[in-house]
Amino acid sequence: MGTQQVDFSVLNFETYNDYINSFTTADDERFLSNRKVIKSIVQLGYRTTKVPYDQDEFDRRVNIAEQAIRPKTTKVGLLGDFMSPTNTDPVLLEFKRREIPNLNKYLSTIVFTSYQAKDGSEISGYIDLECSWRHVGSDIKKIDWKCVFEGRCRVKAMPHHLSYSNPRYNMIKYTDSDNYLVMHDHHYGLLFMHKGDRKIVTVGGQYNLYSKNAKRSMVYSPKLGYVVFYDHIVRKKV
Numbered sequence: 001m002g003t004q005q006v007d008f009s010v011l012n013f014e015t016y017n018d019y020i021n022s023f024t025t026a027d028d029e030r031f032l033s034n035r036k037v038i039k040s041i042v043q044l045g046y047r048t049t050k051v052p053y054d055q056d057e058f059d060r061r062v063n064i065a066e067q068a069i070r071p072k073t074t075k076v077g078l079l080g081d082f083m084s085p086t087n088t089d090p091v092l093l094e095f096k097r098r099e100i101p102n103l104n105k106y107l108s109t110i111v112f113t114s115y116q117a118k119d120g121s122e123i124s125g126y127i128d129l130e131c132s133w134r135h136v137g138s139d140i141k142k143i144d145w146k147c148v149f150e151g152r153c154r155v156k157a158m159p160h161h162l163s164y165s166n167p168r169y170n171m172i173k174y175t176d177s178d179n180y181l182v183m184h185d186h187h188y189g190l191l192f193m194h195k196g197d198r199k200i201v202t203v204g205g206q207y208n209l210y211s212k213n214a215k216r217s218m219v220y221s222p223k224l225g226y227v228v229f230y231d232h233i234v235r236k237k238v
Contacts, residue, residue, distance in 0.1 A: 006064055006065055007065060008233055010058060010061045011101070011107070020052060078100070080096035080099050089151060089221045089223055090221045091219050091223070092151065092221070094217075094219050094229060099133065102129050102133065103130060106233070106234055108232045109229055109230065110127065110128060110203070112124065112126050113127065113157055114226070122165075122167065123156065123157065124165045125158070125161045126157070126203065127161045127162060128177035128179050131179055134178070154223070154224055159173050162176075162177055188210065189202075189204050190203055199213045200213060203216075213232055214231055215230070
């Protein structure tokens, strides 16, 4: 049997039901009130050009995708290694969980973070995680991720990140990263286009035609506050 192509898209779903629900349409919900009927229609392939995986195949594909990611990192020092085994900070755990897929460019994560400055103003911004992690140790001003994972520092957006807002200085700045182009749309607002697969990530929070390009989740920790994650499964690497 030949080598089977790895389907990394399955890593975008927490459960098999989430995977199946991604194929449903608004009309399904409107005209078919029975969830079992909707699931059966999806599994038969009537909502896509290919028949979706069944439960066993989905689990197998998830395992294959995870195994494909792990071997490439066996000799690479990870920032997550600086995190104490006893540290249960929810945001740090989410950062650690995303580090390997981002560094291998199977996943591309944008995070929104904000904090209150000493003068009371709220400084916020969007950060390309893989780009920020890869530039650790460079000469440019950067986030001290070692300090962050050790639980001693906050994640603070800076002017060179994808977006940066500092009301004290009446400053709003947008900067392309290694992985994303910054875009603005009169209807959808701020957008980020991945340079590899050209998929657009929307950060408005409301459902639109770009919403399926990234999974949005918000996590809170007492130390780091609220952090919003936008996880994009990469179809073509930069």
